[in-house]
Amino acid sequence: MLTATTLSDAPGCPLLILGSSVGTSVETLWPAAVGRLYGRYHVVGFDLPGHGRSAPASEPFTIGDLAREVVALADRIRPDTSFLYAGDSIGGAIGLQLLLDFPERVSAAALLCTGARIGEPAMWRERAALVRAGGVEPVVAGSRERWFAPGTDPAVTEPLIGALRATDPESYARACEALALFDVRDRLPEIAAPVLAVAGALDGPTPPDGVALIASTVLAGRLVVLENVAHLAPAESPEVVAFLLDQHFDESRRAGITVRREVLGPAHVDRATAATTAFTRDFQDLITRYAWGEIWTRDGLARRDRSLITLTALIALGHHDELAMHVRAARTNGLSVDEIKEVILQTAIYCGVPAANTAFRIAQQVLAEEPR
Structure with missing residues (x-):
């Protein structure tokens, strides 16, 4: 025994x-x-x-x-x-x-x-x-x-x-x-x-x-x-x-990590997870459980629509590292290159030309990395 x-x-x-x-x-x-x-x-x-x-x-x-x-x-x-x-x-x-x-x-x-x-x-x-x-x-x-x-x-x-x-x-x-x-x-x-x-x-x-x-x-x-x-x-x-x-x-956390990996890519998410420390763990848990487990899993909007909203918010607030990541995610979620361009053009009017200028530079770099 x-x-x-x-x-x-x-x-x-x-x-x-x-x-x-x-x-x-x-x-x-x-x-x-x-x-x-x-x-x-x-x-x-x-x-x-x-x-x-x-x-x-x-x-x-x-x-x-x-x-x-x-x-x-x-x-x-x-x-x-x-x-x-x-x-x-x-x-x-x-x-x-x-x-x-x-x-x-x-x-x-x-x-x-x-x-x-x-x-x-x-x-x-x-x-x-x-x-x-x-x-x-x-x-x-x-x-x-x-x-x-x-x-x-x-x-x-x-x-x-x-x-x-x-x-x-x-x-x-x-x-x-x-x-x-x-x-x-x-x-x-x-x-x-x-x-x-x-x-x-x-x-x-x-x-x-x-x-x-x-x-x-x-x-x-x-x-x-x-x-x-x-x-x-x-x-x-x-x-x-x-x-x-x-x-x-935990089922809610597992649902969140599943969606997070589907949208951002397994390699990115698993690197972030493996780099977790006692100092960052609660923040990583917050992201996984609430942002991905409770918001991105909701049925009210399609993932491509959530990408449109997220790109706009990141451009408006100047979160450039996150913007690069979510340009990749937007492509995963079905947005075309032309649709991403239209989002950035729209933000030039409502968020400011300098913000859109930086967004175009970042998006162009990310999209250039895509396999042809």
């Missing part, structure tokens, strides 16, 4: 279950990110067999076995209700198995630094044999190199390395063998729940292309790649991970 640890006790809030990677524990990987979720979720993490608070494995197990244990854990908290799920590495693999085997139970999932297949089976069997022969110490140096981006603060790395050293070797070996058997690449199109796939740009064990495969193959996937992050994103970049979870798990 997996041992659960409550990280945020909020019984009236949505239930969020967290899974960790091989060699770590939920109490070393997730608390920094959970602490930035503002108490909006009832957060419960679980440790793999022989990891953290969980008892050692008494027999071999598969990723499917672990998924069933997670559902049993959820039933002990809130029987027969759906829950949110986030997991890193093998925790992400468990999340995929949950989405496939128990689709009615997982309302949305965030899969971090993971893959539909992770590594090669032979590699996992070799690592299992190494740990059985010499304990976990022979894998410490390699794990330190794989897990963290260069220059990661020791205050982040050392508790996680301590959790690895405290892991039961036989349980670690059996987790490796479970990953050797895991491959759900051909089943990804079956997954219908919203999936956020988060990759570390410096992640060697689960590189971004494998995470991208998940996002592009499930029915409702989004990929975000975090710069200067390796394999343990919740510990390496807790502010951004918390913000991404909040965007994904």
